[in-house]
Amino acid sequence: MSTSSRSCFVVLVLVCVYVAYLVIGALVFSALEKPLEEKVQAELNLLKQQLISNMSCINISTLEQLLETLLNANKYGVSLGQNTSENSNWDLASALFFSNTLVTTIGYGHTTPLSDVGKAFSIVYALFGVPFTMLVLTACVRRLMVPLNLRPVEFWRRRFGWHPQTARTIHFVMLLLVIVVFFFLLPATIFSLIEDSWSFLEAFYFCFISLCTIGLGDFVPGENPNQKLRPLYKISVMIYLFLGLMAMYFVLRSFHKLADVRGWTAFFHLPTCDDEGEEEKDNIIEEPNECETDTKPLDPGARASYNSISR
Structure with missing residues (x-):
């Protein structure tokens, strides 16, 4: 398998694993949270019906408008009991x-x-x-x-x-x-x-x-x-x-x-971590490399010349 094909295969596997992870998470959250959501919704509906039955003088449309206003205000961080003079x-x-x-x-x-x-x-x-x-x-x-x-x-x-x-x-x-x-x-x-x-x-x-x-x-x-x-x-x-x-x-x-x-x-x-820059590299003192010192080119004047060899 070529390098390009192998890279595409690895990316495809990662994408499939990621999608599966999202699906599993969604199923778990739905199983845990949906029954509780339905329970809270049922309790709200029950409280609304009790309020209407006990206080028949309240207009239903007015009550629904009040609830909607409270929900919208709460979405913006404003509550009914908030004291704007102290906390804002x-x-x-x-x-x-x-x-x-x-x-x-x-x-x-x-x-x-x-x-x-x-x-x-x-x-x-x-x-x-x-x-x-x-x-x-x-x-x-x-x-x-x-x-x-x-x-x-x-x-x-x-x-x-x-x-x-x-x-x-x-x-x-x-x-x-x-x-x-x-x-x-x-x-x-x-x-x-x-x-x-x-x-x-x-x-x-x-x-x-x-x-x-x-x-x-x-x-x-x-x-x-x-x-x-x-x-x-x-x-x-x-x-x-x-x-x-x-x-x-x-x-x-x-x-x-x-x-x-x-x-x-x-x-x-994947791309490697980029270099930290020449300035950062200079801050790290590195030991001299013996191989580098041994392989330095000789001075041209010090090189042996065939003319100096006596015949």
């Missing part, structure tokens, strides 16, 4: 938090623009903000690759004489443990203490959903009306999300390096 979805801290979730593509959906102008501005803002965010993350991660990735691997190779595959694998495992502790376990513990209604599992779930940029929006920090220091809390979460995304991107870059060393990228016919 568009104060400075909340607006910063919304902007951060917009350009990082997390998008919880708990707060959305109400006006047409706001919607149009969101399109333009995200159009430039999303690639700019990626540019910033990429620039930061590239500069962290040398001190946190290349140098430790090179140090362990020289200090312990490890094979490049062994050194990079151990480095990636250690890096993964550090990321899990400082960006998942520790923040989840803090969130579970600050958010009264969140368990540790729910806080860990929020961290994972957020840093993977899934952003389901079922758990959003700082939405409790009685939240203390809400502006500072929102800004702190915003900083955590940005640093967390940077850490996740750093993990992906490190995994790509590991895949290059292990030969996985070549096996799947």
Whole structure:
């Protein structure tokens, strides 16, 4: 089988596995969530009928209009019991938090623009903000690759004489443990203490959903009306999300390096991780290669000449 045919076959297998994975996930979610959805819908219908039967003076059309208005308002992050004088979805801290979730593509959906102008501005803002965010993350991660990735691997190779595959694998495992502790376990513990209604599992779930940029929006920090220091809390979460995304991107870059060393990228016919640049390469001191020093061309003046041979 030629290289081109093998590459097409591997890609086809990956696509088939991915489609099967999506179908299985859809079936599982449907089996788990659809009965609960039907149960909640039945309870809502029952409450509506009880309200109508007990209070016959209420107009049905008025009640339905009220319910529809409440649902639409809740979609935009506005609730009936919200006190706009104390908590607002568009104060400075909340607006910063919304902007951060917009350009990082997390998008919880708990707060959305109400006006047409706001919607149009969101399109333009995200159009430039999303690639700019990626540019910033990429620039930061590239500069962290040398001190946190290349140098430790090179140090362990020289200090312990490890094979490049062994050194990079151990480095990636250690890096993964550090990321899990400082960006998942520790923040989840803090969130579970600050958010009264969140368990540790729910806080860990929020961290994972957020840093993977899934952003389901079922758990959003700082939405409790009685939240203390809400502006500072929102800004702190915003900083955590940005640093967390940077850490996740750093993990992906490190995994790509590991895949290059292990030969996985070549096996799947994927592009290798791009070089870190001449500036970064200069920061890593490499030992001289004996083969290179021995194979340097001799000085022309030092070469033997046949004319000097006495006949």
